[in-house]
Amino acid sequence: MTETIENVQTQANRNEALLSVRDLRVTFQRHGEKPFVAVDGVSFDVRPGETVGLVGESGCGKSVTSLAIMGLLPRRGVKVEGEVDFQGTDLLRQSDDQMRDRRGRDLGMIFQDPLSSLNPVVPIGVQVTEVLERHRGMSRKAATPVAREMLDKVGIPDPERRLKDYPHQLSGGMRQRALIAMALACQPRVLIADEPTTALDVTIQAQILALLKDLVEDTGTALVMITHDLGVVAGLCDRVNVLYGGKIVERGDRHPLFASPRHPYTVGLLGSIPRLDGTRGERLTPIPGSVSDNLPWDSACAFAPRCPNAIEVCREARPELLDDGGGRWLRCHNPVENPLEVTR
Amino acid sequence: MTVSETATTEPSTTGDDVLVDVRGVKVHFPIKKGVIFDKVVGYVYAVDGVDLQIRRGETYGLVGESGCGKSTLGRAILNLETPTEGSVVFDGEDIASLSGERLRRKRKDIQMVFQDPMGSLDPRQSVESLLIEGMKAHGLAKDERSAAKRLRELLSAVGLPAAALKKYPHEFSGGQRQRIGIARALSVDPKLIVADEPVSALDVSVQAQVINLLEDLQEEFGLTYLVVAHDLAVVRHISDRIGVMYLGALVEEAEADDLYAQPLHPYTRALMSAVPVPDPLVEDRRERILLKGDLPSPANPPKGCRFHTRCPWRQETRCDTERPQLRVVEVAGAPESHRVACHWAEQIESGEIQAHEVTATLTEQTASGGEDDFVGPASVTEAL
Ligand SMILES: Nc1ncnc2c1ncn2[C@@H]1O[C@H](COP(=O)(O)OP(=O)(O)O)[C@@H](O)[C@H]1O
Ligand SMILES: Nc1ncnc2c1ncn2[C@@H]1O[C@H](COP(=O)(O)OP(=O)(O)O)[C@@H](O)[C@H]1O
Ligand code: SF4
Ligand code: SF4
Ligand SMILES: [Mg+2]
Ligand SMILES: [Mg+2]
Numbered sequence: 058m059t060e061t062i063e064n065v066q067t068q069a070n071r072n073e074a075l076l077s078v079r080d081l082r083v084t085f086q087r088h089g090e091k092p093f094v095a096v097d098g099v100s101f102d103v104r105p106g107e108t109v110g111l112v113g114e115s116g117c118g119k120s121v122t123s124l125a126i127m128g129l130l131p132r133r134g135v136k137v138e139g140e141v142d143f144q145g146t147d148l149l150r151q152s153d154d155q156m157r158d159r160r161g162r163d164l165g166m167i168f169q170d171p172l173s174s175l176n177p178v179v180p181i182g183v184q185v186t187e188v189l190e191r192h193r194g195m196s197r198k199a200a201t202p203v204a205r206e207m208l209d210k211v212g213i214p215d216p217e218r219r220l221k222d223y224p225h226q227l228s229g230g231m232r233q234r235a236l237i238a239m240a241l242a243c244q245p246r247v248l249i250a251d252e253p254t255t256a257l258d259v260t261i262q263a264q265i266l267a268l269l270k271d272l273v274e275d276t277g278t279a280l281v282m283i284t285h286d287l288g289v290v291a292g293l294c295d296r297v298n299v300l301y302g303g304k305i306v307e308r309g310d311r312h313p314l315f316a317s318p319r320h321p322y323t324v325g326l327l328g329s330i331p332r333l334d335g336t337r338g339e340r341l342t343p344i345p346g347s348v349s350d351n352l353p354w355d356s357a358c359a360f361a362p363r364c365p366n367a368i369e370v371c372r373e374a375r376p377e378l379l380d381d382g383g384g385r386w387l388r389c390h391n392p393v394e395n396p397l398e399v400t401r
Numbered sequence: 402m403t404v405s406e407t408a409t410t411e412p413s414t415t416g417d418d419v420l421v422d423v424r425g426v427k428v429h430f431p432i433k434k435g436v437i438f439d440k441v442v443g444y445v446y447a448v449d450g451v452d453l454q455i456r457r458g459e460t461y462g463l464v465g466e467s468g469c470g471k472s473t474l475g476r477a478i479l480n481l482e483t484p485t486e487g488s489v490v491f492d493g494e495d496i497a498s499l500s501g502e503r504l505r506r507k508r509k510d511i512q513m514v515f516q517d518p519m520g521s522l523d524p525r526q527s528v529e530s531l532l533i534e535g536m537k538a539h540g541l542a543k544d545e546r547s548a549a550k551r552l553r554e555l556l557s558a559v560g561l562p563a564a565a566l567k568k569y570p571h572e573f574s575g576g577q578r579q580r581i582g583i584a585r586a587l588s589v590d591p592k593l594i595v596a597d598e599p600v601s602a603l604d605v606s607v608q609a610q611v612i613n614l615l616e617d618l619q620e621e622f623g624l625t626y627l628v629v630a631h632d633l634a635v636v637r638h639i640s641d642r643i644g645v646m647y648l649g650a651l652v653e654e655a656e657a658d659d660l661y662a663q664p665l666h667p668y669t670r671a672l673m674s675a676v677p678v679p680d681p682l683v684e685d686r687r688e689r690i691l692l693k694g695d696l697p698s699p700a701n702p703p704k705g706c707r708f709h710t711r712c713p714w715r716q717e718t719r720c721d722t723e724r725p726q727l728r729v730v731e732v733a734g735a736p737e738s739h740r741v742a743c744h745w746a747e748q749i750e751s752g753e754i755q756a757h758e759v760t761a762t763l764t765e766q767t768a769s770g771g772e773d774d775f776v777g778p779a780s781v782t783e784a785l
Binding site: 290334343 | 610
């Protein structure tokens with residue numbers, strides 16, 4: 058089923074959007090197993106120079122969404138439906154070769170674990186120059202100074218020497234910088250960062266986030282920031298999509314969303330986080346249960362068994378993602394009216 | 402090679418209220434090379450001179466970045482790691498001096514809760530057998546009826562249904578497994594629970610459940626906690642007092658509220674400024690102290706102040722040569738319980754010394770000093 062209302066509403070923005078994900082659905086079909094829908098009708102837009110957040114807990118479909126956009130899911134055992142419009146081309150209908158060409162040139166990606174995304178037996182410098190050769194048609198000779206400049210730009214000290222280093226010789230933070238340098242070497246229009254700082258210490262995370270922020274500002278690259286950390290989202294993203302069980306359940310601009318979250322899951326997440334600046338001794342308000350309690354989205358709200366706001370209809374009909382009239386999109390039969398009253 | 406710098410031991414009265422007294426503890430791991438003869442070529446100075454006291458009934462939080470020695474210190478307190486130097490006195494007895502039956506009994510008093518409940522629970526044992534093991538060993542399950550009663554009480558204390566007894570660890574979610582791990586720690590009626598990253602493997606919604614549970618149990622059973630974690634927001638939430646570690650040593654120690662209100666060590670300032678807060682209004686206004694360069698290797702820690710390679714307030718004198726000790730500082734509003742290991746804490750707080758640019762230095766990654774514990778999904782070199 059398509060989310061008709063949203064489709065109509067966003068037609069107007071669609072021309073401005075650089076990347077339009079429409080009704081993306083990813084189903085894993087392992088031999089002999091029940092098909093599993095990991096991403097279930099996800100739609101969102103990304104405009105130039107904008108940072109869009111996808112946030113949610115582990116298993117909600119963030120990585121699968123990004124891999125689907127990048128064309129990195131295996132063809133076998135996986136069904137990808139919907140549309141990923143990039144400047145008039147549906148990326149889901151491109152061949153593997155066409156996608157390989159686009160990755161690096163139009164679309165860049167950074168992963169949580171930089172070590173596994175870098176080739177361990179090739180020096181960093183060669184890896185960056187290869188990207189430049191392949192996607193920008195540079196000669197090795199022309200690419201080398203550009204590679205050095207990229208390493209310098211992402212804050213790697215002594216870049217001339219580091220070009221000769223192998224990935225394992227760099228710390229986690231420096232490796233992530235090297236990966237960002239590679240992803241940005243071709244000036245992609247869209248950069249997808251999937252938990253880029255999750256494996257890093259918090260002081261290093263702060264460095265990397267500051268770097269990403271500067272790069273987006275300087276280059277106008279659109280950033281899709283995938284994270285489980287609402288704190289990271291609060292500081293970085295213009296717009297936020299909250300995912301639960303493979304579906305977007307709430308979407309809003311950064312400030313209003315955090316000031317008045319309306320989806321019970323978003324409210325629950327915020328109540329679960331101990332804040333560094335919170336009042337000590339105040340009790341957290343966890344979300345009861347776990348995702349294993351979820352109902353199927355077909356005929357219910359998946360979150361209903363854990364939801365303090367659940368009413369009868371929640372177990373009988375699937376809520377659709379709708380605009381609440383004020384630019385907030387909600388998938389909920391009984392959203393939180395005044396969030397201050399509900400954060401018990 | 403040995404360390405010439407010795408940690409001074411702060412004179413402090415070991416009153417009755419102190420449950421754990423850690424004095425000058427060092428844990429150095431030898432780095433060995435060679436095929437036939439293991440030759441010691443150096444040491445990882447994982448813990449390098451720590452003094453701290455944990456009082457009865459309190460929660461002491463130990464915070465710091467990966468590799469700073471938090472877990473090793475926790476293990477030393479549990480007597481799972483023999484200190485290279487120094488002593489750990491638990492409940493009035495030096496645990497290194499204990500052996501046989503007395504050590505066994507003391508072990509019961511200190512229990513551990515781990516980050517990864519799956520890794521610490523034997524997958525072939527049912528929950529019942531996991532829980533009853535320790536009770537039997539320590540004579541807490543005298544007959545079947547009292548054992549069954551105690552099991553029921555334990556499960557209800559950690560919020561698991563009685564039906565859980567017959568199940569195996571893999572049949573539970575991560576949060577429920579952590580509850581089992583906590584129940585097992587509680588089963589022998591301990592005095593101290595050392596919880597090493599107890600919630601960092603859990604999703605935030607489940608994290609909050611476990612944090613609340615730990616708080617409730619402390620109240621119910623009068624437990625003392627040592628919570629070791631890298632997440633300062635979590636540590637601040639649950640701890641009464643906090644020790645901040647950097648490269649094997651405490652750099653600051655204070656009541657949780659004092660630490661947050663007035664962080665005085667440059668590293669604590671940077672750490673605190675880096676923790677994201679889920680509030681855009683706060684995030685937009687924040688001034689971050691961005692540290693440059695890598696964390697030095699604990700196998701080759703910087704001389705003098707260990708933080709000097711990254712410290713924005715580093716001075717020409719003392720910082721590079723003289724190792725600062727934890728001391729009470731003369732700063733308005735800082736109580737005696739607030740101790741800082743920085744030569745210039747007062748001048749930095751008053752603004753007399755200002756932050757300056759730092760030249761980033763890299764740390765050559767080796768097998769022993771590096772961060773090689775990445776966990777991550779994708780591996781897609783081809784993506785680029
Ligand atoms: N290759 C795969 N085969 C089967 N299921 C998968 C596969 N990859 C991911 N999944 C499932 O899809 C769901 C979403 O996963 P993912 O997108 O990785 O979550 P996250 O939000 O943590 O990034 C999870 O339930 C996961 O188990
Ligand atoms: N058994 C061991 N042998 C050698 N080095 C170790 C051992 N255990 C820990 N280390 C090293 O000691 C340092 C401190 O480790 P750890 O206490 O685990 O830090 P933390 O818990 O703060 O992340 C790290 O550099 C680690 O690699
Ligand atoms: S639809 Fe119902 S169960 Fe789902 S989040 Fe809204 S109120 Fe809760
Ligand atoms: S002693 Fe010097 S280098 Fe160390 S924290 Fe203080 S100012 Fe910085
Ligand atoms: Mg993921
Ligand atoms: Mg540890």
